[in-house]
Amino acid sequence: MTQIIEITNLIRDFKNTRAVDELTLSVEAGELFGLVGPDGAGKTTTLRLLAGLLDITEGEASVLGFDLKEKYESVKPHIGYMAQQFSLYGELSVMENLQFFAELFDVSPTEMSERTERLLAFAGLTEFKERRAVDLSGGMQKKLALACTLIHEPEILLLDEPTTGVDPISRREFWNILTELHLQGTTIIVSTPYMDEADRCSRVGLMYAGKLVECDSPKGIREKLEGDVIEIQPEDWQKTLKVVSTLGGVREAQTYGESIHLLVDSGKRRLPEIESILKKEKLAYRSIRIAPVRMEEAFISLIRKLEA
Ligand SMILES: Nc1ncnc2c1ncn2[C@@H]1O[C@H](COP(=O)(O)OP(=O)(O)OP(=O)(O)O)[C@@H](O)[C@H]1O
Numbered sequence: 406m407t408q409i410i411e412i413t414n415l416i417r418d419f420k421n422t423r424a425v426d427e428l429t430l431s432v433e434a435g436e437l438f439g440l441v442g443p444d445g446a447g448k449t450t451t452l453r454l455l456a457g458l459l460d461i462t463e464g465e466a467s468v469l470g471f472d473l474k475e476k477y478e479s480v481k482p483h484i485g486y487m488a489q490q491f492s493l494y495g496e497l498s499v500m501e502n503l504q505f506f507a508e509l510f511d512v513s514p515t516e517m518s519e520r521t522e523r524l525l526a527f528a529g530l531t532e533f534k535e536r537r538a539v540d541l542s543g544g545m546q547k548k549l550a551l552a553c554t555l556i557h558e559p560e561i562l563l564l565d566e567p568t569t570g571v572d573p574i575s576r577r578e579f580w581n582i583l584t585e586l587h588l589q590g591t592t593i594i595v596s597t598p599y600m601d602e603a604d605r606c607s608r609v610g611l612m613y614a615g616k617l618v619e620c621d622s623p624k625g626i627r628e629k630l631e632g633d634v635i636e637i638q639p640e641d642w643q644k645t646l647k648v649v650s651t652l653g654g655v656r657e658a659q660t661y662g663e664s665i666h667l668l669v670d671s672g673k674r675r676l677p678e679i680e681s682i683l684k685k686e687k688l689a690y691r692s693i694r695i696a697p698v699r700m701e702e703a704f705i706s707l708i709r710k711l712e713a
């Protein structure tokens with residue numbers, strides 16, 4: 406596999422902040438790479454550096470073999486960058502926005518009309534093509550922004566929280582498009598606050614305070630959680646939660662609706678203990694089991710460890 410992006414000891418300083426701190430990462434052609442991390446971790450700064458929108462303070466970064474510091478102009482046509490903030494022209498229609506981005510990237514008129522039709526259909530926006538961008542729903546705006554990012558057919562997509570604030574159905578539609586692009590061979594780096602989205606990536610990088618602290622497949626990230634998760638579906642979750650959250654070996658208790666997830670040191674050891682305590686306390690439950698680890702649980706536990 407070819408390394409399409411190579412980053413070595415990358416640093417970006419703002420006045421008093423080191424937003425990216427000796428970041429090292431390589432991404433292979435065709436990867437769907439998810440970037441996660443708490444607010445202010447440096448995700449946007451990393452993506453903006455790769456998009457050539459910020460100067461590198463120190464370190465190296467190359468895209469398609471071109472050094473970003475010297476050859477940014479050669480890299481630009483190969484990259485599609487979608488910013489975290491609204492980046493469309495609100496007063497322009499859907500169609501005009503696409504045309505604007507086509508001109509910006511020197512897409513020829515014939516290619517443009519062929520591509521706009523295809524992208525409009527792809528994004529489910531054909532019937533809205535005359536509508537002003539400001540008048541679209543949030544989800545549609547995101548899909549239009551993605552369509553504008555795709556108009557010059559970039560090989561590499563840098564998407565900064567493209568689905569934040571979008572409803573679950575539009576989020577799914579957006580990800581269906583990303584999956585399609587991934588299958589066509591596009592390399593995608595996408596930052597996201599949603600753990601179900603991180604789970605759909607081929608690899609996930611966890612950023613914390615400007616550093617890449619973990620980088621693995623979603624499965625690999627989940628396996629980094631030390632301990633097991635016990636899931637209980639109690640009849641009375643409030644009373645049950647009170648009893649189980651303070652038991653030996655229980656590191657954390659979370660509720661999902663009316664089921665309780667306990668992060669314990671050892672599932673095998675604690676499951677029978679918890680069962681017998683619930684019995685003793687006469688707290689009935691519909692089920693209790695060692696459950697698969699969720700991405701979110703692994704993520705929060707990794708962050709807690711860093712903050713400890
Ligand atoms: N233009 C800037 N000037 C000064 N500081 C900045 C600038 N851009 C980012 N920073 C700082 O750099 C750090 C990293 O910010 P960045 O936006 O990259 O984080 P992020 O991971 O994208 O966060 P979020 O999840 O909130 O989008 C933060 O401390 C931020 O305040």
Ligand SMILES: [Mg+2]
Pocket residue numbers: 448449450489565
């Ligand atoms: Mg950001």
